[in-house]
Amino acid sequence: MHNVSIVKYKQPFESLKQAVDLCGGISEISPDSKVFIKPNLVVWHKGVNFPKYGVLTTSRLIEDMVKLLHGHGITDISIVEGVVEGKKNQKESMLEVAAKGLGFDVLKKRYGVKIVDVMKSAFKKITVNEKKIMVNADVFEADYVIDMPALKTHTQTKVSLGIKNLKGLLNTSSRKLFHNTDREYDLSYYVSKLPDIIPPFLTVIDGIYTLECGPLYTGNAHRSDIIIASKDLISADVVGASILGIPPETVTHISDYAKTKNRIADLNDINLLGDVDISNALKPHAWSLEMNKKGDMPLFFEQAGVKGIRFPNIDNTLCTYGTDFINYVIWGVLSATNKDKVFDNIEILHGKIQEPTPDYKHTILVGQCQVKLNSDHPAINHCIKIGGCPPRKDDFVLGFKEAGIELMDGFLEWMEKNPELVHMKRYIKKPEFDESFYMIK
Numbered sequence: 543m544h545n546v547s548i549v550k551y552k553q554p555f556e557s558l559k560q561a562v563d564l565c566g567g568i569s570e571i572s573p574d575s576k577v578f579i580k581p582n583l584v585v586w587h588k589g590v591n592f593p594k595y596g597v598l599t600t601s602r603l604i605e606d607m608v609k610l611l612h613g614h615g616i617t618d619i620s621i622v623e624g625v626v627e628g629k630k631n632q633k634e635s636m637l638e639v640a641a642k643g644l645g646f647d648v649l650k651k652r653y654g655v656k657i658v659d660v661m662k663s664a665f666k667k668i669t670v671n672e673k674k675i676m677v678n679a680d681v682f683e684a685d686y687v688i689d690m691p692a693l694k695t696h697t698q699t700k701v702s703l704g705i706k707n708l709k710g711l712l713n714t715s716s717r718k719l720f721h722n723t724d725r726e727y728d729l730s731y732y733v734s735k736l737p738d739i740i741p742p743f744l745t746v747i748d749g750i751y752t753l754e755c756g757p758l759y760t761g762n763a764h765r766s767d768i769i770i771a772s773k774d775l776i777s778a779d780v781v782g783a784s785i786l787g788i789p790p791e792t793v794t795h796i797s798d799y800a801k802t803k804n805r806i807a808d809l810n811d812i813n814l815l816g817d818v819d820i821s822n823a824l825k826p827h828a829w830s831l832e833m834n835k836k837g838d839m840p841l842f843f844e845q846a847g848v849k850g851i852r853f854p855n856i857d858n859t860l861c862t863y864g865t866d867f868i869n870y871v872i873w874g875v876l877s878a879t880n881k882d883k884v885f886d887n888i889e890i891l892h893g894k895i896q897e898p899t900p901d902y903k904h905t906i907l908v909g910q911c912q913v914k915l916n917s918d919h920p921a922i923n924h925c926i927k928i929g930g931c932p933p934r935k936d937d938f939v940l941g942f943k944e945a946g947i948e949l950m951d952g953f954l955e956w957m958e959k960n961p962e963l964v965h966m967k968r969y970i971k972k973p974e975f976d977e978s979f980y981m982i983k
Contacts, residue, residue, distance in 0.1 A: 543811055544777040548785070548818040551750050551767040558606040561746065561771040564815045568744065571686055573615030578658070578684040579607060580742070582691045582707050583623045584757050585866070586640035592961030593969055595763035596753025599690050600979040601644045603748045603769070607688060612653050619653065621646060622681055624660025624710050626717070626862045635659050645982025665713050670735045671727050676713040681740055689742035689775065693749035693768065694756035695786055695829035698858040699730055700793045702757050703782040704745040704775050708736040718931075721861040723894045729858040730794035737775050737799055745778035746771045750979060752786065754827035759965050760869060765974035766824055776800050777812045784809060785818075787826025831855055846876055850885030852899065859894035863932035864909045868892060870938060870957055871908060873964075877956075879948045886946045891916065898922050904945045909933045 547564035551557045562568060571577065581599035585592075604621065611619055625636035637659045641647065649655040658680050665676035681687060691707035699706055709717065720732040749768030755761035768785065772778040776799060783790040790796050790807040797807040805811065814820065834844040838852040853875070856868065871890060875881070887903035894911040898921040905922045907913050910931045917925060926941045928934065935954055942949055950956070956963070969975035 543813040544772065544774040545813050545815055546770065546772040546774070546777045546781045547815045548781060548820060548823075549769050549816040550818060551769055554602060555606045555609055557769060558603055558746070559610055561769040561816070562610060562744070565744075565771045566773050568611065568614055571611075571614065571616060571743075573617070575616060575685040576618045576620070576683060577611055577616055577686045577688065578620045578622050578681055579604065579688045579690060580622055580681075580707060580710065582702070582710065582748075583625055583637065583640050583644075584710075585759070586625055586636050586643065587958075587961050588639050588643075590959060590962045591966055593759045593763060593966050593975075594977075594980045595751040595759075595765075595969060595975055596692055596694050596756065596761070597759050597763070598644070598980065599692050599748045600750050601646075601982045602979045603690065603746065603750065605645075605649065605982050607690065607746065608649055608653050608655055617654060620656040620658050620680070620684070621649075622658040622660060622678060622711065624678065624712070626714065626866075627661060635661055637661065644980055648982040660711055660713070668739050670732060670739075673719060675719070675732075675739070676716045677739055678711045681711055686743040687740060689745040691745075691747055692751070692753065692756075693747050693766070693770070693782055693786065694753035694761070695788065695827045696757050697755055697830055697856050698860070699733060699795060700788050700829045701779070701783045701786060701796075703747055703779045704742065705737055705779055705795055705799060706733055708740050708742075709733060711736075711740060718861045718863075721859050721894065723859055731798065733795040734798040734802075738802070742775055744771065744773055745775050747778060747782045749782075749785070751975075752824065752827060754786075755829060755831060758865070758869075759961055763969065763975070764824070764827075768818060768823060776803065776805060776807070780807055780809060780812060781814070781820060785820045785823055787824065788829060840872075843875065847882060848875060848885070850887055851875060852889040852902065854891070854896055857893050857895060859911075860892055861931070864892060864911070867908065867933045867938075869960070870933075870935070873957060873960060874938070874942055874947060874949055874953065877950055877953070878942075879950050880946075888945050888947070906941055906945055 660678045664679040666679045696702040747770040752766040780790040800807040832841040889902040890906045892908040900921045906926045928937045
């Protein structure tokens with residue numbers, strides 16, 4: 543049997559300590575060990591107050607883990623993460639900016655914690671299915687890795703927990719490789735191989751806030767006050783998926799990894815410890831965007847009165863750069879000054895496998911993968927290309943204009959503030975959403 547602790551978050555430090563102690567603790571880590579903490583810091587917007595709830599691992603639990611390790615006599619502690627860069631040639635990397643915003647500089651001064659930026663570090667080549675995967679080299683020098691994901695669902699992999707969180711240790715090209723067109727060796731296949739490359743000693747899933755339809759702030763966050771901890775990664779993810787209302791055996795990367803260990807991705811070989819009944823702890827969290835009955839656009843498009851557009855659901859070939867840019871596409875449609883009219887029979891395609899449908903007047907190809915795949919497709923009447931990876935914003939503006947989608951004045955500047963102006967507003971005046979969980983004083 544594999545021990546998994548599930549406790550309610552009630553107070554700083556003590557709640558995390560209870561969860562870790564229940565599942566076996568850190569007593570076997572010697573004080574002279576080198577310990578790496580891998581949180582989930584999937585995105586950052588400099589100068590914008592975006593909602594971090596359920597999107598990022600809380601600073602609170604990261605600080606508590608550092609304190610727990612330090613109290614055990616461990617002083618060689620690093621936080622390692624790779625945040626995808628939104629812009630090139632920045633003076634500070636996204637992780638450096640995020641680390642300051644989350645208060646990690648306080649941990650550096652107080653405990654000597656080091657920040658390891660995956661995007662600025664050396665990489666080690668690992669072969670998976672005859673493909674070269676570039677993994678952060680520093681993490682292989684660690685004696686122990688502590689995996690600290692957020693508790694959330696994911697529009698491409700159903701959940702993003704301990705296994706999926708290890709993807710943040712890869713370089714950009716390897717992440718793109720994971721989002722490939724091979725339906726057998728797809729994103730879930732490659733994600734399922736990560737634990738054998740970087741096996742964590744301890745997984746602590748931060749469910750102080752949970753997120754549905756993640757992994758970004760476009761999803762819906764909930765205050766859940768749950769901590770899940772286990773020395774067994776499979777068991778931690780099985781419990782995490784179960785508590786979100788997602789049957790773990792239906793999560794391909796969890797079930798595939800379990801099979802390699804001659805296990806089944808269910809609760810039968812797991813010993814649950816703590817004060818949380820996982821059968822009713824949370825309401826089920828949705829993972830996929832809900833589509834309209836016709837299946838040609840997200841339900842929220844239809845509810846907003848959008849007509850004359852086909853926008854298929856996101857598939858797992860869309861890489862991080864594309865996923866982030868899709869937000870521009872969505873809000874370009876939703877905020878269009880002519881949204882209340884019927885658009886001019888437009889199809890918008892994204893990812894690496896979507897193909898055009900005959901009889902649309904305009905077909906917009908979003909991202910270089912779509913441009914390469916479908917530029918010369920015979921089913922396209924009028925091809926509009928938004929190239930680049932990430933897609934180029936000037937092409938986006940011109941492309942939407944060419945398709946007859948009228949962007950409001952200053953749309954690109956508004957989108958820079960969109961996380962604060964639109965998404966953060968959902969949580970203001972709700973006291974359970976406390977920004978102090980993402981600060982260290």
